[in-house]
Amino acid sequence: MPRMSYDSIQKQIQKLQAQAKKLEASHLARKSKSVSQVRALMKKLNVSITDLDDSIQSTSTNRKVRKTRSGETQKALKAARPPVPPKYKHPNTHETWTGRGKPPRWLAALMAQGQAKEDFLIASIELADSGPAIPNN
Numbered sequence: 001m002p003r004m005s006y007d008s009i010q011k012q013i014q015k016l017q018a019q020a021k022k023l024e025a026s027h028l029a030r031k032s033k034s035v036s037q038v039r040a041l042m043k044k045l046n047v048s049i050t051d052l053d054d055s056i057q058s059t060s061t062n063r064k065v066r067k068t069r070s071g072e073t074q075k076a077l078k079a080a081r082p083p084v085p086p087k088y089k090h091p092n093t094h095e096t097w098t099g100r101g102k103p104p105r106w107l108a109a110l111m112a113q114g115q116a117k118e119d120f121l122i123a124s125i126e127l128a129d130s131g132p133a134i135p136n137n
Contacts, residue, residue: 088120096122 042048086096090106097104103111111117 087122088117089122090120 084098084100087099088097088107089095090110093106095104095106097107103117107117107120110120
């Protein structure tokens with residue numbers, strides 16, 4: 001790449017500054033034209049700034065409702081729900097699992113050893129711990 005002289009760099013700077021001024025002027029002209037078009041349309045439809053503010057507020061409220069599916073408002077949704085009771089329990093360590101999501105390591109290890117997940121249902125463990133059932137006659 002050939003070396004540029006100080007004068008040629010200064011000329012390029014002036015040229016770019018002139019281009020930037022033209023672009024800014026055209027941007028301002030388009031913006032002014034757009035604002036006047038919006039004002040004319042608002043006048044034609046009898047819409048006020050207050051109407052726009054009300055519309056924006058109702059839209060943001062609807063967005064908050066949509067955001068409850070994910071994001072920060074999900075925490076608020078979780079706080080409102082009661083916790084899910086555990087469904088499975090380790091017989092020795094008494095660790096529990098609700099049955100939702102990925103199985104915990106202790107259950108995955110026991111299943112890998114050939115035991116069935118149903119063997120660790122809390123109802124079946126409690127029945128096994130209580131001894132044989134006594135029939136009512």
